[in-house]
Amino acid sequence: MLSETLRMYPSLPNLIRVCTKPYTIPGTNVLIEKGTPVIIPIYAIHRDQLYYSDPDRFDPERFTEYNKEKRPAYTYLPFGEGPRICIGLRFGLMQVKMGLAILVSRFQFDICEKSQVPLIMDPKKFVMNTIGGLWLKITPRTQ
Numbered sequence: 001m002l003s004e005t006l007r008m009y010p011s012l013p014n015l016i017r018v019c020t021k022p023y024t025i026p027g028t029n030v031l032i033e034k035g036t037p038v039i040i041p042i043y044a045i046h047r048d049q050l051y052y053s054d055p056d057r058f059d060p061e062r063f064t065e066y067n068k069e070k071r072p073a074y075t076y077l078p079f080g081e082g083p084r085i086c087i088g089l090r091f092g093l094m095q096v097k098m099g100l101a102i103l104v105s106r107f108q109f110d111i112c113e114k115s116q117v118p119l120i121m122d123p124k125k126f127v128m129n130t131i132g133g134l135w136l137k138i139t140p141r142t143q
């Protein structure tokens with residue numbers, strides 16, 4: 001569930017790198033020169049039909065071991081990749097799971113008339129966010 005959530009809503013929609021040596025994109029004559037900033041569009045890759053069929057559908061089954069193995073490398077980047085991958089990856093996942101477990105054990109979450117379905121993401125934000133907020137009806141559980 002969490003993996004699919006981070007696919008559809010990666011915290012960082014883009015990664016930025018700077019090219020350290022001249023590189024020609026294989027199969028093309030496109031040369032990226034040393035010093036060129038390169039934007040890696042995580043959000044767009046995660047919503048690419050080529051890697052995720054029906055990409056706007058929430059489907060945790062995409063992350064079974066079998067389905068994960070079928071996808072090429074670098075098509076799932078919620079924590080980045082390579083030497084600068086997020087150092088808090090495991091800690092972050094644990095925090096989210098702990099936080100969610102505590103919240104759903106104490107509160108019930110429902111959509112309400114102000115909830116946006118589907119969510120409209122703000123393309124101008126550096127960190128992923130919705131336009132108009134994230135509204136839910138939250139009711140404390142009695143037991």
Ligand code: HEM
Pocket residue numbers: 011012015016077078079080081082083084085086087088089091092093096
């Ligand atoms: C679900 C939670 C989190 C997400 C989605 C997330 C995502 C990311 C992403 C996308 C990057 C950029 C990686 C790259 O450039 O390839 C990053 C870097 C980083 N993250 Fe996280 N992060 C999370 C939690 C945390 C936590 C809990 C910590 C610290 C306790 C942390 C510390 C860092 C640091 C220090 C970097 C920079 C690493 C570097 O440049 O070498 N992150 N994170």
